[in-house]
Amino acid sequence: xxxKVADLNVTFSTWKQPVYALRGVHFQxxxxxxxxxxxxxxxxxxxxxxxxxxxxxxHSCLINHxxxxxxxxxxxxxxxxxxxxxxxxxxxxIFQDPMTSLxxxxxxxxxxxxxxxxxxxxxxxxxxKNKVIDLLRSVGIAQPEERFSAYxxxxxxxxxxxxxxxxxxACEPKILIADEPTTxxxxxxxxxxxxxxxxxxxxxxxxxxxxxxxxxxxxxLCDRVLVMYAGQIIEEASVNELFNNPRHPYTxxxxxxxxxxxxxxxxxxxxxxxxxxxxxxxxNSCAFSPRCDEAMNICCMxxxxxxxxxxxxxxxxxxxxxxxxxxxHSDAPLIFPDxxxxxxxxxxxxxxx
Amino acid sequence: MHEELFAPLTKGPDLNEEEIQxxxxxxxxxxxxxxxxxxAMIGLWILVFLCxxxxxxxxxxxxxxxxxxxxxxxxxxxQNYIFGTDELGRDVFTRICWGARxxxxxxxxxxxxxxxxxxxxxxxxGSIGGKIDEIxxxxxxxxxxxxxxxxxxxxxxxxxxxxxxxxxxxxxTGWIGxxxxxxxxxxxxxxxxxxxxxxxxxxxxxxxxxxxxxxxxMGPIIATMTLTIPSAIFTEAFLSFLGLGVQAPIASWxxxxxxxxxxxxxxxxxxxxxxxxxxxxxLCFNLLGDGMRDAFDPRxxx
Amino acid sequence: xxxxxxxxxxxxxxxxxxxxxxxxVTKVSLQIDEGETLGLVGESGSGKSTTGRSILxxxxxxxxDVTFEGxxxxxMNKQELKAxxxxxxxIFQDPYASLxxRMSARELIAEPLDxxxxxxxxxxxxxxxxxxxxxxxSPHHLGRFPHEFSGGQxxxxxxxxxLAARPKFLVCDEPISALxxxxxxxxxxxxxxxQEELGLSYLFITHDLRVxxxxxxxxxxxYLGHIIELAKADELFSSPLHPYTQxxxxxxxxxxxxxxxxxxxxxxxxxxxxxxxxxPGCVFCSRCPKAEEICFLxxxxxxxxxxxxQVACHFAAKF
Numbered sequence: 001x002x003x004k005v006a007d008l009n010v011t012f013s014t015w016k017q018p019v020y021a022l023r024g025v026h027f028q029x030x031x032x033x034x035x036x037x038x039x040x041x042x043x044x045x046x047x048x049x050x051x052x053x054x055x056x057x058x059h060s061c062l063i064n065h066x067x068x069x070x071x072x073x074x075x076x077x078x079x080x081x082x083x084x085x086x087x088x089x090x091x092x093x094i095f096q097d098p099m100t101s102l103x104x105x106x107x108x109x110x111x112x113x114x115x116x117x118x119x120x121x122x123x124x125x126x127x128x129k130n131k132v133i134d135l136l137r138s139v140g141i142a143q144p145e146e147r148f149s150a151y152x153x154x155x156x157x158x159x160x161x162x163x164x165x166x167x168x169x170a171c172e173p174k175i176l177i178a179d180e181p182t183t184x185x186x187x188x189x190x191x192x193x194x195x196x197x198x199x200x201x202x203x204x205x206x207x208x209x210x211x212x213x214x215x216x217x218x219x220x221l222c223d224r225v226l227v228m229y230a231g232q233i234i235e236e237a238s239v240n241e242l243f244n245n246p247r248h249p250y251t252x253x254x255x256x257x258x259x260x261x262x263x264x265x266x267x268x269x270x271x272x273x274x275x276x277x278x279x280x281x282x283x284n285s286c287a288f289s290p291r292c293d294e295a296m297n298i299c300c301m302x303x304x305x306x307x308x309x310x311x312x313x314x315x316x317x318x319x320x321x322x323x324x325x326x327x328x329h330s331d332a333p334l335i336f337p338d339x340x341x342x343x344x345x346x347x348x349x350x351x352x353x
Numbered sequence: 354m355h356e357e358l359f360a361p362l363t364k365g366p367d368l369n370e371e372e373i374q375x376x377x378x379x380x381x382x383x384x385x386x387x388x389x390x391x392x393a394m395i396g397l398w399i400l401v402f403l404c405x406x407x408x409x410x411x412x413x414x415x416x417x418x419x420x421x422x423x424x425x426x427x428x429x430x431x432q433n434y435i436f437g438t439d440e441l442g443r444d445v446f447t448r449i450c451w452g453a454r455x456x457x458x459x460x461x462x463x464x465x466x467x468x469x470x471x472x473x474x475x476x477x478x479g480s481i482g483g484k485i486d487e488i489x490x491x492x493x494x495x496x497x498x499x500x501x502x503x504x505x506x507x508x509x510x511x512x513x514x515x516x517x518x519x520x521x522x523x524x525x526t527g528w529i530g531x532x533x534x535x536x537x538x539x540x541x542x543x544x545x546x547x548x549x550x551x552x553x554x555x556x557x558x559x560x561x562x563x564x565x566x567x568x569x570x571m572g573p574i575i576a577t578m579t580l581t582i583p584s585a586i587f588t589e590a591f592l593s594f595l596g597l598g599v600q601a602p603i604a605s606w607x608x609x610x611x612x613x614x615x616x617x618x619x620x621x622x623x624x625x626x627x628x629x630x631x632x633x634x635x636l637c638f639n640l641l642g643d644g645m646r647d648a649f650d651p652r653x654x655x
Numbered sequence: 656x657x658x659x660x661x662x663x664x665x666x667x668x669x670x671x672x673x674x675x676x677x678x679x680v681t682k683v684s685l686q687i688d689e690g691e692t693l694g695l696v697g698e699s700g701s702g703k704s705t706t707g708r709s710i711l712x713x714x715x716x717x718x719x720d721v722t723f724e725g726x727x728x729x730x731m732n733k734q735e736l737k738a739x740x741x742x743x744x745x746i747f748q749d750p751y752a753s754l755x756x757r758m759s760a761r762e763l764i765a766e767p768l769d770x771x772x773x774x775x776x777x778x779x780x781x782x783x784x785x786x787x788x789x790x791x792x793s794p795h796h797l798g799r800f801p802h803e804f805s806g807g808q809x810x811x812x813x814x815x816x817x818l819a820a821r822p823k824f825l826v827c828d829e830p831i832s833a834l835x836x837x838x839x840x841x842x843x844x845x846x847x848x849x850q851e852e853l854g855l856s857y858l859f860i861t862h863d864l865r866v867x868x869x870x871x872x873x874x875x876x877x878y879l880g881h882i883i884e885l886a887k888a889d890e891l892f893s894s895p896l897h898p899y900t901q902x903x904x905x906x907x908x909x910x911x912x913x914x915x916x917x918x919x920x921x922x923x924x925x926x927x928x929x930x931x932x933x934x935p936g937c938v939f940c941s942r943c944p945k946a947e948e949i950c951f952l953x954x955x956x957x958x959x960x961x962x963x964x965q966v967a968c969h970f971a972a973k974f
Contacts, residue, residue: 040835041835186699190906191908192922194908213835216865216908220912239912243912255910257836258836258865259839259840259863259869260909261865261892261904263868264889268844268847268869269839273841275838296358296360297357297359378757379800547756550753550816551755553740553744553745554770554816555770569755
């Protein structure tokens with residue numbers, strides 16, 4: 001276990017009303033694993049990443065509760081100076097749009113050197129340059145000696161993203177946070193970047209926290225998955241468990257609504273009706289209940305607790321603690337783990353590739 | 354008891370589709386943001402006060418602006434004369450009110466002319482583009498490089514002194530700034546999808562310009578207009594101060610300042626009031642203009 | 656046999672930029688029948704959006720020809736072109752930029768009715784209600800402004816606007832790329848519904864092959880301004896013949912971790928060449944894993960390899 005997020009709560013104060021962006025987020029990242037946080041826009045996945053890196057805007061945003069434990073230190077309580085020695089060196093981040101994340105008026109090589117020397121001021125410039133050229137080569141940029149002196153706008157989208165990965169990996173961080181790293185890229189380039197990320201995790205044993213809305217990307221790359229909805233983690237599982245046995249209704253509906261190339265022509269898509277909540281109020285009900293076909297009365301009265309279905313599979317849904325008839329009139333507590341949930345009743349149209 | 358809790362939801366689920374808020378147009382929301390901007394509102398109210406002073410002041414004053422009272426020259430502010438008198442015994446307060454009329458009139462007229470000429474030329478240049486745009490911009494550049502004072506003096510020779518001359522001079526040089534802003538806005542807006550959508554629908558160029566481009570450029574246009582006014586007011590005051598603007602006995606803040614300057618040491622109120630009013634008016638328009646620019650800027654929308 | 660609705664012949668769009676020529680689209684020919692959807696798939700810079708605009712004659716630099724119901728668009732005058740716009744419309748990618756923020760939903764949807772002087776008074780009100788309900792919104796939404804709607808709802812408004820003048824043909828330029836996944840499905844279903852109920856034809860432009868399958872009958876793959884493969888949707892996915900299409904399909908992730916681990920991916924070399932100076936031979940030769948000498952020298956033409964399946968490759972028959 002290398003990073004642990006405990007009960008993280010983040011609130012944004014806006015023009016109209018406060019936005020409860022994160023409500024009680026708990027998870028941990030293990031060494032060398034690729035963990036994905038998946039969700040639609042507005043679910044809080046980017047906010048989580050930025051909260052870990054302490055990159056949220058100070059004046060409009062309040063982390064009103066929670067801890068981010070890294071090497072026995074709570075990152076949320078560190079001074080800005082101490083945090084700066086962590087950013088880039090221990091925990092690095094890459095973003096969605098490499099064009100706006102790289103300085104357009106500085107050569108690529110120099111940008112990476114800048115990052116390197118910041119954390120290793122004792123390094124000689126020539127050593128640093130050699131290291132950067134090696135780094136560029138290792139992320140798959142051809143002719144790294146020439147590319148060292150290139151400006152970002154002369155590179156294609158894929159190469160810029162590789163440069164950004166090189167920048168992030170320069171100080172050999174333990175954790176790499178990738179916030180939608182391939183969303184803006186063409187699909188052929190996306191495949192290459194994902195392959196690169198896989199290499200980084202397996203060969204260098206860097207943990208990767210992948211933030212994405214694309215479940216398909218997650219299937220091929222990640223070890224574990226967290227599904228977020230309305231600022232909370234509603235399901236957590238290993239990648240096989242999530243795709244083969246999703247338990248939360250949102251996860252199930254999400255998996256059914258994504259288009260797949262292994263479906264026959266004429267197959268229908270099953271969208272999730274309605275749209276995500278606006279996060280303006282802290283209600284005492286399950287955030288997904290308005291859109292859920294399996295909603296029960298209790299779903300509107302109380303927020304579901306996290307139920308453990310196995311060591312690695314947890315989901316927050318009242319369906320999972322539906323009592324069997326023999327307990328109907330007892331005073332036993334409501335939580336019954338390990339009870340079977342409702343069978344998935346949506347038609348299976350799988351066609352094997 | 355448990356059975357009931359776990360029974361399927363009976364009432365129809367709220368789909369989160371509806372947001373039960375009153376519909377608010379872009380203008381309404383911008384006005385609301387403006388109202389929340391305290392400095393801008395303070396500026397606005399002071400300006401409203403000034404306007405009423407300009408309109409109503411002379412009616413309530415027992416004196417006319419040209420009325421000379423030789424026994425009471427250079428009197429400090431007191432009971433009979435709220436702001437004192439000048440070197441000819443004229444009531445400074447009444448003259449300030451008349452000066453307000455002139456300043457505000459010139460300011461607003463200059464802004465309106467700016468609007469008409471600047472927006473027309475700017476939108477032509479921006480929407481047609483190509484050679485016409487080049488020609489217009491080169492004309493603008495050349496005119497911009499001619500010193501303003503030179504133009505005023507030339508016009509004075511042709512037209513004589515007075516408000517009309519000042520307005521013509523202001524318009525000739527003032528349209529450039531507005532035209533550039535409008536042109537920039539329109540060139541930016543032209544690339545947006547909703548303009549392409551209008552083209553795809555079959556809208557004529559004229560329709561696109563008037564229904565899509567100009568309304569969306571209104572924010573910066575209004576903000577620019579509001580900032581043109583203090584500039585025009587100051588220019589008039591400056592010209593009158595130099596003797597190139599309105600002539601005696603017409604009371605303009607600039608002429609009053611000009612008259613008051615030599616007497617500054619002994620009769621400071623004669624300079625203080627006109628200069629003070631010029632400054633406050635300009636400040637208020639600037640605050641209001643800044644506020645409007647912020648209110649109409651869609652990028653600041655949450 | 657369906658009737659041919661719209662046909663593009665040798666569409667070419669070259670932009671002179673500075674002193675160089677950007678060859679966005681080169682000799683693209685497409686046919687779309689009534690009630691049919693042709694998917695046009697390509698990555699960024701492939702020229703697919705430019706093709707879509709050129710087909711509707713929204714691209715002034717386009718040359719070649721486009722015929723609609725037998726009449727050539729390039730030979731039409733201003734009035735005829737305006738009348739054509741009633742029958743052929745477009746929906747755009749960015750739901751946030753494609754609606755004029757100053758106009759209410761009512762004004763937005765009514766704009767085509769204004770432009771073409773269709774329906775006034777009570778008939779117009781009824782038509783507006785009909786349209787807004789058709790796209791799954793309700794009449795009280797008509798008084799609202801774009802910023803009060805979500806991305807998916809704005810896209811619905813855009814569709815309502817496009818349908819107002821009762822077109823026969825829609826160019827859908829990446830209509831769902833900017834939307835959340837669960838909302839994408841809603842819009843795709845909506846478009847399908849309209850095709851079935853109103854008999855519309857679509858040119859569905861996208862970079863996402865996953866989506867194309869749900870909506871298209873036939874699919875064309877475009878690379879650097881050239882169509883390199885054209886086939887029925889099922890066939891393109893089950894037996895792609897062009898190396899680029901094969902690489903594209905192999906790159907697409909599938910939401911099934913077991914299948915993903917078993918797959919072998921085809922990785923392409925280098926990066927796409929600059930559209931200012933495409934290679935003299937096949938446009939794909941610099942990245943093609945199966946390229947041979949002739950690929951660098953001679954550009955392959957689109958050849959029919961089996962009924963309804965065309966490929967532009969020297970060695971397609973072998974693969």
